[in-house]
Amino acid sequence: MTDFQIHTVHSAPQEAQQALAVLNDAFGFVPNGAGLMANSPTLLNTFLSAFGHFRGNGTFSPAERQVLLLSNAVANTCAWAVAFHSLEALADGVDPDTVQALRRGDLPADPRTAALSSLTRALIASRGHLHHTQVAAFLAAGFTQSQLFEVVTGAAISTMTNYAANLAQPPLEGPVQAHAWTRAHLSDV
Known part of the structure; x- marks a missing residue:
């Protein structure tokens, strides 16, 4: 295992902070997978956008x-x-x-x-x-x-x-x- 930082809302790059705040509000904590993905704001924001559509606009229960x-x-x-x-x-x-x-x-x-x-x-x-x-x-x-x-x-x-x-x-x-x-x-x- 390589040592990667698992970010919080406050330690994340600025471009990832809003996404982590949204996830913190949704779950009551920042999931470590998301805190990990915050090392790449592009990855985290792409994930959050796709998940938002999947959850908010999808037809699965x-x-x-x-x-x-x-x-x-x-x-x-x-x-x-x-x-x-x-x-x-x-x-x-x-x-x-x-x-x-x-x-x-x-x-x-x-x-x-x-x-x-x-x-x-x-x-x-x-x-x-x-x-x-x-x-x-x-x-x-x-x-x-x-x-x-x-x-x-x-x-x-x-x-x-x-x-x-x-x-x-x-x-x-x-x-x-x-x-x-x-x-x-x-x-x-």
Whole structure:
């Protein structure tokens, strides 16, 4: 691990301070992944803009968004993001059994939730080269073509945070520590 500064609102470069303030207001703390990304105001501000559109204008419910983001974090084996999105998923009403299944790399029991998790994981694994049967299964679960492209947005957001956190391995924040995760949690390890 390389030693990267995890910024606060006050220590961040001026161009990143407003973004960190927004995140601090939203979560009650600056997530370490965001404090890390503040080393590049371009990265942090791009992330915040994309996430704002994904959250504010997207059609996934809060629970579906967290299923998607947690599935992505596991697919990218990002320990910080898995822990963070486990906390957020539970706060947004995702069933604890579903959270545990996703953390193991398994599909949830609910068919619609499983279709969302399966598609986003396949999108990451195939670098966007989905088979038509994967798209058909997603649509058959009640999702729309527009939501297929929202999954791309979620994967892009996850790539920014997951790759930055994989690069620097930030510590878990106090509220996130109870959800610590490693690759050893995966059922196929």
